[in-house]
Amino acid sequence: MSEKPRKRDAIGTQERILAAAQAEFARKGYDGARVDAIIVRAKVSKNLLYHHFRSKEELYVKVLERTYETMRRRQEALPLAGLEPVEAMQKLCEATFQTFIEEPEVIIMMNTENLHRGRHVAKSPIIRQLYSRLSTTMETILSEGEKRGVFRSGVDPVELYISISALGYFYLSNRFTLSMIFDRDLKAPDNLERRRAHIVDMTLAYLTAGAPLGQVIPPAPSAEPPERPAARSRRKA
Amino acid sequence: MSEKPRKRDAIGTQERILAAAQAEFARKGYDGARVDAIIVRAKVSKNLLYHHFRSKEELYVKVLERTYETMRRRQEALPLAGLEPVEAMQKLCEATFQTFIEEPEVIIMMNTENLHRGRHVAKSPIIRQLYSRLSTTMETILSEGEKRGVFRSGVDPVELYISISALGYFYLSNRFTLSMIFDRDLKAPDNLERRRAHIVDMTLAYLTAGAPLGQVIPPAPSAEPPERPAARSRRKA
Amino acid sequence: MSEKPRKRDAIGTQERILAAAQAEFARKGYDGARVDAIIVRAKVSKNLLYHHFRSKEELYVKVLERTYETMRRRQEALPLAGLEPVEAMQKLCEATFQTFIEEPEVIIMMNTENLHRGRHVAKSPIIRQLYSRLSTTMETILSEGEKRGVFRSGVDPVELYISISALGYFYLSNRFTLSMIFDRDLKAPDNLERRRAHIVDMTLAYLTAGAPLGQVIPPAPSAEPPERPAARSRRKA
Amino acid sequence: MSEKPRKRDAIGTQERILAAAQAEFARKGYDGARVDAIIVRAKVSKNLLYHHFRSKEELYVKVLERTYETMRRRQEALPLAGLEPVEAMQKLCEATFQTFIEEPEVIIMMNTENLHRGRHVAKSPIIRQLYSRLSTTMETILSEGEKRGVFRSGVDPVELYISISALGYFYLSNRFTLSMIFDRDLKAPDNLERRRAHIVDMTLAYLTAGAPLGQVIPPAPSAEPPERPAARSRRKA
DNA sequence: GATGAATGAGGTTTCATTCAT
DNA sequence: TATGAATGAAACCTCATTCAT
Numbered sequence: 004m005s006e007k008p009r010k011r012d013a014i015g016t017q018e019r020i021l022a023a024a025q026a027e028f029a030r031k032g033y034d035g036a037r038v039d040a041i042i043v044r045a046k047v048s049k050n051l052l053y054h055h056f057r058s059k060e061e062l063y064v065k066v067l068e069r070t071y072e073t074m075r076r077r078q079e080a081l082p083l084a085g086l087e088p089v090e091a092m093q094k095l096c097e098a099t100f101q102t103f104i105e106e107p108e109v110i111i112m113m114n115t116e117n118l119h120r121g122r123h124v125a126k127s128p129i130i131r132q133l134y135s136r137l138s139t140t141m142e143t144i145l146s147e148g149e150k151r152g153v154f155r156s157g158v159d160p161v162e163l164y165i166s167i168s169a170l171g172y173f174y175l176s177n178r179f180t181l182s183m184i185f186d187r188d189l190k191a192p193d194n195l196e197r198r199r200a201h202i203v204d205m206t207l208a209y210l211t212a213g214a215p216l217g218q219v220i221p222p223a224p225s226a227e228p229p230e231r232p233a234a235r236s237r238r239k240a
Numbered sequence: 241m242s243e244k245p246r247k248r249d250a251i252g253t254q255e256r257i258l259a260a261a262q263a264e265f266a267r268k269g270y271d272g273a274r275v276d277a278i279i280v281r282a283k284v285s286k287n288l289l290y291h292h293f294r295s296k297e298e299l300y301v302k303v304l305e306r307t308y309e310t311m312r313r314r315q316e317a318l319p320l321a322g323l324e325p326v327e328a329m330q331k332l333c334e335a336t337f338q339t340f341i342e343e344p345e346v347i348i349m350m351n352t353e354n355l356h357r358g359r360h361v362a363k364s365p366i367i368r369q370l371y372s373r374l375s376t377t378m379e380t381i382l383s384e385g386e387k388r389g390v391f392r393s394g395v396d397p398v399e400l401y402i403s404i405s406a407l408g409y410f411y412l413s414n415r416f417t418l419s420m421i422f423d424r425d426l427k428a429p430d431n432l433e434r435r436r437a438h439i440v441d442m443t444l445a446y447l448t449a450g451a452p453l454g455q456v457i458p459p460a461p462s463a464e465p466p467e468r469p470a471a472r473s474r475r476k477a
Numbered sequence: 478m479s480e481k482p483r484k485r486d487a488i489g490t491q492e493r494i495l496a497a498a499q500a501e502f503a504r505k506g507y508d509g510a511r512v513d514a515i516i517v518r519a520k521v522s523k524n525l526l527y528h529h530f531r532s533k534e535e536l537y538v539k540v541l542e543r544t545y546e547t548m549r550r551r552q553e554a555l556p557l558a559g560l561e562p563v564e565a566m567q568k569l570c571e572a573t574f575q576t577f578i579e580e581p582e583v584i585i586m587m588n589t590e591n592l593h594r595g596r597h598v599a600k601s602p603i604i605r606q607l608y609s610r611l612s613t614t615m616e617t618i619l620s621e622g623e624k625r626g627v628f629r630s631g632v633d634p635v636e637l638y639i640s641i642s643a644l645g646y647f648y649l650s651n652r653f654t655l656s657m658i659f660d661r662d663l664k665a666p667d668n669l670e671r672r673r674a675h676i677v678d679m680t681l682a683y684l685t686a687g688a689p690l691g692q693v694i695p696p697a698p699s700a701e702p703p704e705r706p707a708a709r710s711r712r713k714a
Numbered sequence: 715m716s717e718k719p720r721k722r723d724a725i726g727t728q729e730r731i732l733a734a735a736q737a738e739f740a741r742k743g744y745d746g747a748r749v750d751a752i753i754v755r756a757k758v759s760k761n762l763l764y765h766h767f768r769s770k771e772e773l774y775v776k777v778l779e780r781t782y783e784t785m786r787r788r789q790e791a792l793p794l795a796g797l798e799p800v801e802a803m804q805k806l807c808e809a810t811f812q813t814f815i816e817e818p819e820v821i822i823m824m825n826t827e828n829l830h831r832g833r834h835v836a837k838s839p840i841i842r843q844l845y846s847r848l849s850t851t852m853e854t855i856l857s858e859g860e861k862r863g864v865f866r867s868g869v870d871p872v873e874l875y876i877s878i879s880a881l882g883y884f885y886l887s888n889r890f891t892l893s894m895i896f897d898r899d900l901k902a903p904d905n906l907e908r909r910r911a912h913i914v915d916m917t918l919a920y921l922t923a924g925a926p927l928g929q930v931i932p933p934a935p936s937a938e939p940p941e942r943p944a945a946r947s948r949r950k951a
Numbered sequence: 952g953a954t955g956a957a958t959g960a961g962g963t964t965t966c967a968t969t970c971a972t
Numbered sequence: 973t974a975t976g977a978a979t980g981a982a983a984c985c986t987c988a989t990t991c992a993t
Contacts, residue, residue, distance in 0.1 A: 013977060032355050034271035038963060048979055053964060055977085113417055114351045118269050121416030134421045161422050162438045169410030174402055177409075179358025180350055184371045185398045201399045205446045212445035275988060285954050286989080296988065487956060506829050508745035512984060522958055527985060529956085587891055588825045592743050595890030608895045635896050636912045643884030648876055651883075653832025654824055658845045659872050675873045682923035683916045749967060759975050760968080770967065 017055050019045045025066045029108030032115040033063055064123045070112040071130045077102050078137050088148030089207060095144070096203045100171035104195065110176045137164065145210075152215035163206075170202040254292050256282045262303045266345030269352045270300055301360045307349040308367045314339050315374050325385030326444060332381070333440045337408035341432065347413045374401065382447075389452035400443075407439040491529050493519045499540045503582030506589045507537055538597050544586040545604045551576050552611050562622030563681060569618065570677045574645035578669065584650045611638065619684075626689035637680075644676040728766050730756045736777045740819030743826045744774055771834075779840045781823040786844050788813050794851060799859030800918060806855070807914045811882035815906065821887045848875065856921075863926035874917075881913040 023044035027036045038059055042049050056062040081098050083091045103110060116124055124130045141160045148154030174181070178189040188194060260282035264273045275296055279286050293299040318335050320328045340347060353361055361367045378397045385391030411418070415426040424431065497518035501510045512533055516523050530536040555572050557565045577584060590598055598604045615634045622628030648655070652663040661668065734756035738747045749770055753763050767773040792809050794802045814821060827835055835841045852871045859865030885892070889900040898905065 016977075032269060032271060034269060035355070037961090039961085049963085050965080050980080051978055054979095057964095059963065111355060113414060114355065117414050117416045118272070118348060118351065121420055124417050124420050130417075130420060131423075159434070159438070161424060162434065165411055165418060166407055166438065166442060169406040170403055172414075173406030173410045177350060177354050179354045180361050180367075181402060183358055183361050183367060187398060197396070198399065201396070201403065205403060205442055208446040208449035209442045212449060274986095285952090287953065287955085287991085290989070291952080490956075506743060506745060508743060509829070511982090513982085523984085524959080524986075525957055528958095531985095533984065585829060587888060588829065591888050591890045592746070592822060592825065595894055598891050598894050604891075604894060633908070633912070635898060636908065639885055639892060640881055640912065640916060643880040644877055646888075647880030647884045651824060651828050653828045654835050654841075655876060657832055657835045657841060660842075661872060671870070672873065675870070675877065679877060679916055679920045682920040686919035686923060748965095759973090761970085761974065761976085764968070765973085 013055070016045075016047060016051065020047060020052055020055060020062070021065060021069065024062050025069065025108050025112075028063060028066050028115065029111045032111060033119065036063075060123075064127060067112055067116060067123055068127055068129045070106075070109055073106055074102060074109060075132065075136070077106075078140070081140070083140060083144070088144050088151060089153055089211075091144045092148070092206060092210065093203050095140070096167050096170075096206050097199055099167050100199050100202055103171050103175050107175070110172060113172075114176060148210065148214075154210045155212060155214045158210065163209075166209075167202065167206055170205060171198070174198055253284060253288065257284060257289055257292060257299070258303060258306060261299050262306065262345050262349075265300060265303055265352065266348045269348060270356065273300075297360075301364060304349055304353060304360055305364055305366045307343075307346055310343055311339060311346060312369065312373065314343075315377070318377070320377060320381070325381050325388060326390055326448075328381045329385070329443060329447065330440050332377070333404050333407075333443050334436055336404050337436050337439055340408050340412050344412070347409060350409075351413060385447065385451075391447040392449060392451045395447065400446075403446075404439065404443055407442060408435070411435055487529075490519075490521060490525065494521060494526055494529060494536070495539060495543065498536050499543065499582050499586075502537060502540050502589065503585045506585060507593065510537075534597075538601060541586055541590060541597055542601055542603045544580075544583055547580055548576060548583060549606065549610070551580075552614070555614070557614060557618070562618050562625060562627055563685075565618045566622070566680060566684065567677050569614070570641050570644075570680050571673055573641055574673050574676055577645050577649050581649070584646060587646075588650060622684065622688075628684045629686060629688045632684065637683075640683075641676065641680055644679060645672070648672055727756075727758060727762065731758060731763055731766060731773070732776060732780060735773050736780065736819055736823075739774060739777050739826065740822045743822060744830065747774075775834045775838060778823055778827060778834055779838055781817075781820055782841045782844050784817055785813060785820060786847070788817075789844075789848050789851070792851070794855070799855050799862060800864055800922075802855045803859070803917060803921065804914050806851070807878050807881075807917050808910055810878050811910050811913055814882050814886050818886070821883060824883075825887060859921065859925075865921045866923060866925045869921065874920075877920075878913065878917055881916060882909070885909055 020041065023041045024036075026044060027041045031037070031040075036059075038049065038052065041062075042052055045052070052062070056065065077098070081094065083094060086094065116122075138160065141164055145154060145158055145160055145163075149156050149158075174189060181187075182189050189198070257278065260278045261273075263281060264278045268274070268277075273296075275286070275289065278299075279289055282289070289299070293302060314335065318331065320331060323331065353359075375397065378401055382391060382395055382397055382400075386393050386395075411426060418424075419426050426432075426435070494515065497515045498510075500518060501515045505511070505514075510533075512523065512526065515536075516526050519526070526536070530539065551572070555568065557568060560568065590596075612634065615638055619628060619632055619634055619637075623630045623632075648663060655661075656663050663669075663672070731752065734752045735747075737755060738752045742748070747770075749760070749763065752773075753760050756763070763773070767776065788809070792805065794805060797805065827833075849871065852875055856865060856869055856871055856874075860867045860869075885900060892898075893900050900906075900909075
């Protein structure tokens with residue numbers, strides 16, 4: 004990041020271009036992004052960009068793949084093994100939200116891709132892999148919770164995953180209009196904290212409602228949300 | 241709507257332009273939209289468009305306001321008065337989801353506006369009004385539920401509203417990438433039905449968890465989701 | 478040509494662009510031609526060119542069609558009716574050569590089109606028409622000559638037409654390299670004159686060889702080659 | 715030709731580059747040719763190409779010289795000595811046509827060079843040589859024919875050479891547009907055969923017309939046109 | 952009021968060529 | 973020597989907007 008660009012360093016150059024492209028696409032979307040802005044940011048000449056990437060679209064696809072790769076990496080890095088189902092689910096919710104907070108390009112890249120009706124993901128084989136590992140994780144937690152009687156049965160893991168993502172993603176992706184409507188700065192640390200708790204709350208309430216062992220007391224938030232300064236609970240028991 | 245365009249019919253012309261613009265913006269976003277495509281769709285001359293709207297941006301803002309107006313209208317049309325809190329909340333969830341299904345431009349307009357960091361909503365006074373009425377509705381239902389002991393207390397209506405929206409909005413807005421990842425056609429009628437129920441389920445589970453009267457049995461879906469054929473329950477007690 | 482461009486004169490503008498494009502394409506071929514050079518010559522802005530013609534290629538096709546149209550017009554303008562076969566054939570040869578001299582863009586446009594393997598002519602319906610009229614003319618002359626016993630029989634009109642064209646076209650199209658090789662300025666008036674006579678000579682020698690009435694004495698060149706100062710005969714009887 | 719490229723084999727490398735360049739220039743002309751396409755075809759690095767040839771233009775000139783050299787070689791290889799004038803002339807016509815058929819790059823290289831108004835030939839001393847030998851051949855045949863009374867006198871050898879070339883060159887160089895216009899595949903073997911005979915026919919008709927011994931019976935085509943199956947006469951006496 | 956010709960600025964892409972490694 | 977990264981210049985094309993008719 005702080006290394007000065009070396010000459011004739013193809014990999015480094017490509018990295019710089021990709022980083023610049025990611026920043027630009029994540030600020031402006033595909034159509035709003037400007038190749039000129041990317042080359043300025045990457046400190047390369049226009050032709051060099053086209054030497055490494057055939058077109059704006061190819062560059063965009065590469066950035067998109069990187070975005071999915073980022074998400075996959077974070078999901079795989081989640082240490083859930085050995086946790087109780089409730090705690091594991093809580094950590095999963097928090098980590099999902101945290102990813103959207105810390106990798107804001109994810110949201111715009113996905114919005115952009117969906118604006119284009121998934122045209123590019125459809126072609127990229129890399130992306131399908133994303134869910135394979137996640138799916139296993141999710142199913143393990145759910146079946147363990149069910150076995151122990153703390154989760155209801157019959158939960159559709161896909162619906163649940165979509166919901167967990169939705170609760171954090173939408174909050175962040177639409178924060179500008181929502182902030183206007185509700186006159187509340189959704190990015191303020193306190194509000195992020197509250198949202199994090201709310202997401203966990205809704206998810207666990209859903210999973211434990213009607214479970215054999217009945218409603219669990221929602222746990223306190225995990226002591227340290229990943230990679231962020233300590234958060235304080237505002238939750239009542 | 242079916243009247244043929246008359247000359248000197250400024251309102252009709254403006255309407256046609258707005259409708260065309262909405263269609264174009266809702267397909268391509270702001271940057272992807274083309275003024276030329278709008279005039280072709282609206283069957284007007286370029287000059288006429290610029291006569292009625294000063295610029296692409298102003299036209300976009302007008303469409304954006306229309307979008308919010310649509311949402312406001314639908315919210316006001318919701319007949320919730322006199323319903324029990326649980327049923328009212330259920331209907332509110334379903335109606336919210338239904339709006340996103342039936343007015344798909346809402347999603348892209350809002351994504352686009354948030355891509356632009358809410359630059360335009362900020363300037364438009366019309367938009368702030370959206371929540372005023374909704375807020376009252378929501379608070380009425382929540383306090384009534386609390387009073388009757390069927391909802392927990394201390395629910396933040398803003399968080400809840402965001403969540404209810406999120407659960408439907410994200411599902412639809414990201415359906416292209418999600419469909420790829422999960423290999424499931426999220427727009428298929430059956431899947432929409434399941435999603436509708438899931439949203440109600442999560443919302444009510446959250447509200448009733450820890451409520452004095454304990455977990456309520458989630459009600460069957462409302463007999464007729466707005467403008468759609470009857471839906472059947474797939475839920476277990 | 479000497480009119481100054483009027484504003485908002487679509488036809489005039491298109492004409493100016495086409496004329497400029499013809500000049501540029503006829504100087505440089507398709508790949509060597511520069512859109513920038515065309516707009517400078519036509520005194521229009523780049524965007525205006527693209528307003529009237531969708532692309533460089535479409536512009537090229539339009540010029541190509543014009544070229545064929547020019548040839549067709551000249552062929553139809555040929556007053557051959559009522560002439561003796563020998564004289565008619567002589568005039569046809571001379572007129573063909575004269576066309577290549579006076580419309581030099583014809584040669585480069587056709588060379589260019591053939592360099593591109595006829596990709597554009599293939600798509601243009603206009604061009605096939607070229608031969609229909611010519612074919613009739615040619616067959617009339619040939620059969621009349623045969624009937625009168627001055628031309629041999631069994632002449633293939635297509636081969637003959639190709640030959641008549643070839644004798645003038647190649648001389649002009651390859652005049653730069655030929656001039657080098659032979660150290661003779663092929664465009665000099667005297668040399669053009671000699672060539673014109675040679676073409677007539679070869680053609681008539683071919684047609685009259687073995688004809689019933691035997692070898693005719695080649696006639697003196699027509700008094701006035703179309704639009705050119707009088708030519709003198711250098712031929713021996 | 716079938717040797718695999720060795721390192722340090724400058725000649726082989728140069729040859730490969732030239733062959734690739736010839737193929738590329740002969741397909742696309744000078745402006746349409748791409749240096750990148752040449753290096754890919756030649757399987758050399760960009761630097762190597764520029765090491766051996768200073769520029770695209772120099773490379774083009776080298777290819778052009780090769781093209782002329784090819785023609786010169788073929789002309790010198792023609793075994794005309796000892797033949798009767800009529801037969802010699804027939805063989806010369808056929809060989810000329812055959813060269814254009816078998817070395818198709820000749821046509822595009824010359825068209826290209828003439829498109830550029832002979833700029834490069836002008837500088838190259840090699841090219842002037844082309845005609846020196848040809849000239850002798852031609853004059854020998856003509857004077858012998860004249861002496862024997864089978865050819866007319868006063869024939870301009872330059873005009874005649876241009877005509878003989880023209881009759882074959884134009885037929886092939888413009889075959890795409892001509893094929894369209896006449897709806898006849900000019901490259902089909904039968905049509906090539908007819909053309910070959912037609913060229914001989916026209917040439918001999920011209921030379922023998924008005925010769926002291928009168929019109930000769932055009933001879934049957936030479937038994938074996940170079941590298942092609944026997945051709946049959948279609949001519950009537 | 953309606954048409955579409957005209958424009959300036961800027962978009963993406965290409966090409967021959969050079970040069971560090 | 974061989975590779976392919978790097979470059980400057982310029983290519984074709986697009987877009988929102990204005991303005992004569």
